[in-house]
Each structure stands twice: as C-alpha cells, then as structure tokens.
Amino acid sequence: MQKRLLLFITFLSVLLLPATLYAATSSRLHIDDIRFGFSGNSTRIVLDINRKTDFRAFLLDRPDRLVLDLPPAGWRTFKAKFVEDNSAIRSYRSGTLADGLTRVIFDLKRPAVIKDLFNLPASGMEKNRLVIDIDRCSANTFEAEKNNVIGNRNLAPPAGTRARPDNNADTFASSQDSDIRAANPGTEQNPAPQVFQHHRKYIVVVDPGHGGHDPGAQANGVTEKYITLAIAKELKRQLEATGRYKVYLTRDRDVYVTLQKRVEISRDLHADLFISIHANKYDQKWVRGALIFSFSEKASDKETQMLADSENNAGYIAGVDMSNQSHDVANILIDLAMREKMNESNMFANMLIRSFENHDIRLLMPHPHRSANFVVLRAPDVPAVLIETGFISNPREAQLLNTSGFQDRMAAAIASGVNAYFRKMNAFQSH
Numbered sequence: 001m002q003k004r005l006l007l008f009i010t011f012l013s014v015l016l017l018p019a020t021l022y023a024a025t026s027s028r029l030h031i032d033d034i035r036f037g038f039s040g041n042s043t044r045i046v047l048d049i050n051r052k053t054d055f056r057a058f059l060l061d062r063p064d065r066l067v068l069d070l071p072p073a074g075w076r077t078f079k080a081k082f083v084e085d086n087s088a089i090r091s092y093r094s095g096t097l098a099d100g101l102t103r104v105i106f107d108l109k110r111p112a113v114i115k116d117l118f119n120l121p122a123s124g125m126e127k128n129r130l131v132i133d134i135d136r137c138s139a140n141t142f143e144a145e146k147n148n149v150i151g152n153r154n155l156a157p158p159a160g161t162r163a164r165p166d167n168n169a170d171t172f173a174s175s176q177d178s179d180i181r182a183a184n185p186g187t188e189q190n191p192a193p194q195v196f197q198h199h200r201k202y203i204v205v206v207d208p209g210h211g212g213h214d215p216g217a218q219a220n221g222v223t224e225k226y227i228t229l230a231i232a233k234e235l236k237r238q239l240e241a242t243g244r245y246k247v248y249l250t251r252d253r254d255v256y257v258t259l260q261k262r263v264e265i266s267r268d269l270h271a272d273l274f275i276s277i278h279a280n281k282y283d284q285k286w287v288r289g290a291l292i293f294s295f296s297e298k299a300s301d302k303e304t305q306m307l308a309d310s311e312n313n314a315g316y317i318a319g320v321d322m323s324n325q326s327h328d329v330a331n332i333l334i335d336l337a338m339r340e341k342m343n344e345s346n347m348f349a350n351m352l353i354r355s356f357e358n359h360d361i362r363l364l365m366p367h368p369h370r371s372a373n374f375v376v377l378r379a380p381d382v383p384a385v386l387i388e389t390g391f392i393s394n395p396r397e398a399q400l401l402n403t404s405g406f407q408d409r410m411a412a413a414i415a416s417g418v419n420a421y422f423r424k425m426n427a428f429q430s431h
Helices: 002-026 139-145 174-181 224-241 259-268 302-312 323-334 336-358 395-401 404-430
Strands: 029-039 042-049 056-060 065-070 073-075 089-096 102-108 112-120 128-136 202-208 245-249 273-280 291-295 369-372 384-391
Touching (some): 056 112, 112 139, 139 224, 139 404, 202 259, 224 245, 224 273, 224 384, 273 404, 291 336, 336 369, 384 395, 395 404
Parallel strands (some): 029 073, 202 245, 273 384
Antiparallel strands (some): 029 042, 042 128
16 A cells, blocks of 8 residues: 555656646746837837846947846747847846846947836737837936836845856857856946836936026127027936936926026926026126035125025016015025035036036136025925026137037036936935
8 A cells, every 4th residue: 555655756756847847937937039120310129038027237348338237037939139220239148146147138239228127928929028218318418317216126036046057148259258247246346336216217307497588688689588598408308218207398498487487387287307597698798617506594605695696686577576575485494404405406406517517518616506595496395406507608618518519518417417316316315
C-alpha cells in the first residue's frame, strides 16, 4: 500500500512539474516585440510584454539617448537594431545591469523629450504593452530634461534574483559596457538623477506682463508687451513638452488683464508656481542683464522700489485702484503660510539664477535676485517670481530680446529652473 502511495505521489509530481515551472517562468517579464510609430514630431515606442511592469526612464547625452530600465526580462524575439523610418530613434540595444535589471538603450537621431510613459493592459488581440511617447525638442530643452527620471527611481529586481546574461537578449558588446553603467541610479560614480512624482502634473501659471492698452516699457523699437507674450508662449510649449506640467497663461493674446486678476487666476487654479515675465527699462542705456524678484513688503533698494511703483501703478492707469488691498496684504503677511511661500519663492529665484548662468543669460550683477512689493507676487499661497528678462533701453539687449532665438533660450533657462525647483521640492517631501 505504501509503495503504491509513493508511486502515486511521484506520478502526480511529474504531472504538476511543467505547470510549476511555467508559473515560475511566466512570472518573469518577457518582451515579445518592439514596435515604432511616428507622426510629425512625435515618436511612439511600443514594447509588447507578457504582463504589466514597473519601469524607470531618463535621457542621457553625448550621444543623445533614451534609457529604459526594467525588471529582469527576457527577449522572446529581437528585431534589427536599426530603425529605418523617420522617427527620432536611430537604433536600440539591450543588456543586463550588474544588479540584474534589464536596460534598453534607444539612440536618438535628434534631441527629444519623454512626453509620456505608461502601461496598457491586454485587450482583444493586443498584448500587454509598455508605451513611450517622445517629442522632438530643442537642444536647450533636452539639456534641461536630461537625467530627470520618469517612473520608479528605486527600481530593483525581485528579491533573490541573480544577475545573469539572458541567452535571448541582445547584450552589450564590451565597448558598450559604459552605457550599462552610465547614470545607473544608486551608484557612487553617477549620483542618482532626481525623480519627479508622476502622479499628477504640476500647475504652472505664466504671466506675460502688460498687454492691450498697457504696452509696458518701450525703447529702441521694442515694446515690452510683445516680448513678454512671445517668451511666455515658448515657455509654456517647452514645459508642456516634458509631460510633467499643465501650463496656463494669464493672457494668450494682446489684451489687458488687471494685476489683481492675474493673482486671482493663479489662486483659482491652485497653481504650484507663478512666473511673471517682464522686460526692463532704465535711464542709463548701458545697463543690461536679467533680474529676478521675489516678494517683500519693502524693496531691497531704491531702484527696485521705483520699478515696483511703476509696475503697480499700471493698475491706476487702467482705472483699477489697488490701494484697498494693502491692509489685507499686511494681514496675510503675518500668516505663517505666506512666509513659507516666500521662502519657496526665494529658493526658486536662486535656482533660476543658476539656470540663467548655465544658459549664458546675462544677469545684472552683483545682485540679480532682489525683493519687491509687486502686486502680482502677493498671492499668499502660491510661490511666485517676477523675471525682468533684460533692458530694452539697452540697444544690444533690445535687439536680443526681439529675436526668437534669444526668446527660446530665455524660455529654456526658465524651464530648467522650474525643473530644478520641483526636483528640490520633491526631495523635501520625500523625507
């Protein structure tokens, strides 16, 4: 009897063994295919996979490439390395990191940013898919976006997983090993790129100064209201191209918007950041360079107070009396929440200064960050700065401000500062 029972158990084990092995192997991620599609300036990368997966993606330069990290994965098929179409992808390859994660490198023909990255569940004839959408961008935008991680920064292989080459994978040649190690989050050689929380898009309100019957400063054939709108529109485009922001303009055409209305727009939208764009003018034509202002009850110098008075009086020119707001603002300033937002505004202003320096944007030294009592910076619950992009009273700077190339570079510098600000805020919130 015992002998028969032993034989039955052995027989049952043999029957169940394939199913057990299948369950163990099927839980591992498999990439069944990789496909590309393109439309205009956009390229879609689709990985057909056997199940929903965690991921981590970021951009690297020299050369420009998109890096995708996945849990340990096997390739059931692997097509040609080169992408013969008009997409932004030149070629791709894969390999295994030291900790066992699978890394896929997409070499870019031209700079591009990650617009979106998401899982699609199986439906009908379609398998599970991992989708990456990328859009062409300027070199400045790429520079601002490189090393920003989309997805799980702390991606790690399942416990007990060993790093081992996959016979079905297109592994890196020894000359490409640096790509495996490059920007591997968690290594001492390359500090981990900062990650954005990707659960929602940050709301940024961009405020092009002046407009309509209020032209702002005018000199050397240049009018402030047109410069500010052009830079604001380009900034909106660059920020939204990253897929991380929803950007609203206080005006998107040549119309007048009251100062208080601009503040109300940012508050009504529960903005995470408010950026007011202006251009400067001064009696001494040799003065040039950008300035960045954050809020203070008292201006940091006499010239700043004169500028603040000029900007705030725009409300009076349009028949809007802002004087009744002073008592309320004074009370708001007592509130601790206001002071916290002021601190965040100061931090953002300092990040913008570093970004301007990195993008070769001239600053008015020695104090490019100043404080002023601008009406548009008075929102008690929205970090805010006002950027004077340059002096149109300076002939050379007026010429620069009036060119699309400089406007694009200015927008890229601001966008880079915005990215740095939210990375820092994310780091604070994660501790």
